[in-house]
Amino acid sequence: MATIAVSIQDGESKSFPSGTPVAEMLKELLSGKQRKQTVAVRANGMLLDLSTPVETDLVLEPISVHSAEGVDILRHSTAHIMALAVKELYGDQVKVAIGPSIEDGFYYDFDRDKPFSPDDFEAIEHKMAELAEARIPFVRQEMSRAEAIRFFKELNEPYKLELLSEMEVDTVSLYSHGRFVDLCRGPHVPDSSWIKVFKLLRVAGSYWRGDEKRQMLTRIYGTAFAEKKDLQHYLTQLEEARKRDHRRLGKQLGLFTIQDQIGPGLILWQPRGALLRRLIEDYWKDQHYRHDYQLLYTPHIARQDLWKTSGHLDFYSENMYAAMEIDEVMYQLKPMNCPFHIGVYKADPHSYREFPIRWCELGTVYRYERTGALHGLMRVRGFTQDDAHIFCRPDQLEEEIFNIIDLNLHILKTFGFDQYDVYLSTRPEKYVGSDDHWDLSTQALKQALEKKGLAYQVDPGEGVFYGPKIDIKIKDQLGRSWQCSTIQVDFNLPERFEMTYTGDDGQEHQPIMIHRALMGSLERFIGVLIEHYAGAFPLWLAPEQARIMNITDDQAAYCGQVHARLRGLGVRIEKDVRNEKLNYKIREAQLMKVPYMLIVGEREKEEGTLTVRLRDGRNLPAMTPEAFADLVVGECKRAMA
Secondary structure, three states: OOEEEEEEOOOOOEEEEOOEEHHHHHHHHOOHHHHHHEEEEEEOOEEEOOOOEEOOOEEEEEEEOOOHHHHHHHHHHHHHHHHHHHHHHHHHHOEEOOOOEEOOEEEEEEEOOOOOOHHHHHHHHHHHHHHHHOOOEOEEEEEEHHHHHHHHHHHOOHHHHHHHHHOOOOEEEEEEEOOEEEEOOOOOOOEHHHOOEEEEEEEEEEEHHHOOOOOEEEEEEEEEEOOHHHHHHHHHHHHHHHHHOHHHHHHHOOOEEOOOOOOOOOOEEOHHHHHHHHHHHHHHHHHHHHOOOEEOOOOOEEEHHHHHHHOHHHHOHHHOOOOEEEOOEEEEEOOOOHHHHHHHHOOOOOEHHHOOEEEEEEEEEEOOOOHHHOEOOOEOOEEEEEEEEEEEOHHHHHHHHHHHHHHHHHHHHHOOOOOEEEEEEOOOOOOOOOHHHHHHHHHHHHHHHHHHOOOOEEEOOOOEOOEOEEEEEEEOOOOOEEEEEEEEEEOHHHHHOOOOEEOOOOOEEOOEEEEEEEEEEHHHHHHHHHHHHOOOOOOOOOOOOEEEEEOOHHHHHHHHHHHHHHHHOOOOEEEEOOOOOHHHHHHHHHHOOOOEEEEEOHHHHHHOOEEEEEOOOOEEEEEOHHHHHHHHHHHHHHHHO
């Protein structure tokens, strides 16, 4: 019998008969504890089940069930066990769609006349626990596509048949455990006994293939972990996230509303939210002025031909709204601001001496999001980008990227975000422009990151169609990542729009264009801010910095006078002189997350002072209105420096 040489990374090689399963090899290659925690292995860049027979010399990399990849495999297997439990409980009345692992968990989509609800979770979880104890093996098999079609026809699983009909392969892999069989690449845990710590979380409607014209399915979400403590930590985080949900806090704090009569995904900013937004916009404009940017304003629609020239109709049409006819010419709402900034550039001739040209705009754009994807401020159909475009010479590219990174990190830190992950996204499969331009752009981004000393990950193929990019994903108080900042280098649009400048040689040259957003969508960024601070904004961002309140009606007039004086001194203050008990007023101000409560009784009125209470319940020494204004203004200046 032929033998093969197999080893663990950096370990001693051992001989095994060809065809020996991975699990048998690990008995000799790994210690008992490590072997018990190994859920799969990687070999030649591929993940393999422990049941996989090995027929060639290999170096194996064990995948621990406690690693990110191991937990992902565990969750995928738990999704399959959930599907088996559903089939066991409800039989052929349920048709199965797809069920992947996702970040933080898994889901499966089911077609059932009566949609599932959380009321069904107890029975499904109980059945899942029974199946886990039964140690049901996950068995992989391969069959021809034609055989698989016949197989799923017999099972009467129409969704699997549709998937198979679109596959351009000769052979497919399936996994079975008990009576449940699914199309799947794997890998999976060896058997169901690995699945011990899981929880079903919620249900949602989901259109098949994301198409609103197709069947509405029920999606059951769940999660799984290797350890109970990890599940408990996750559930605690979920509860904290629920408390911080920007949709709930947005309503409680009177920041924004979404009305069906207006349309889903379209935000109505209420007075307090509009003030918060103005504070952010004013800070943004001031920072850009300091960094030699000039402000632009551009329209919301343009001739459809503009989007043909830019390439958006070829590469982005599914995210654009339908065209409209105006004076026998077709127009479309803008999904991007960049072609308008190019229009401003082309209004005048330019010389190499003018560069770099830095233009910025808080430009509102419109992009089609499916109804099921809309989510408060995070996913909307109309939003404002903190957009900027820099036009520069090739010799200025690296320095401009470096300057953008500096400004970017400074602004994020001011808003309270000093933890982030940086990604360098490279050329996608579908792109425009020359390989030379792509290489030059990618290298400039890479060198700027390295000179700045920023650790980054390469995200292969995730660049936009016109160029590579840097993405910065900020982390909030719960450690969740949010995509906000992006820096993109573009040779394509200057070429498409025939942009030129006169060089020092007297000849015409093409500028380089940098697309850049620091906060991304203002709507999304404000949603992240709400959840990051749980609605208790730092003083400089608080729409209402202070609320003055009287103890009895005798102090109402004095409260009015102080209210006017403090407003004149730049404090954002409201007054509450209602005939209510003081504790009631304090409680209402705390619910509105007001940083300072200014309490006025008879003594304060007579002495011309204020009792200052913080939203956490602490009291500061009594002070005059002017001293309080100095305190507020000084704290804000320090935060925004």
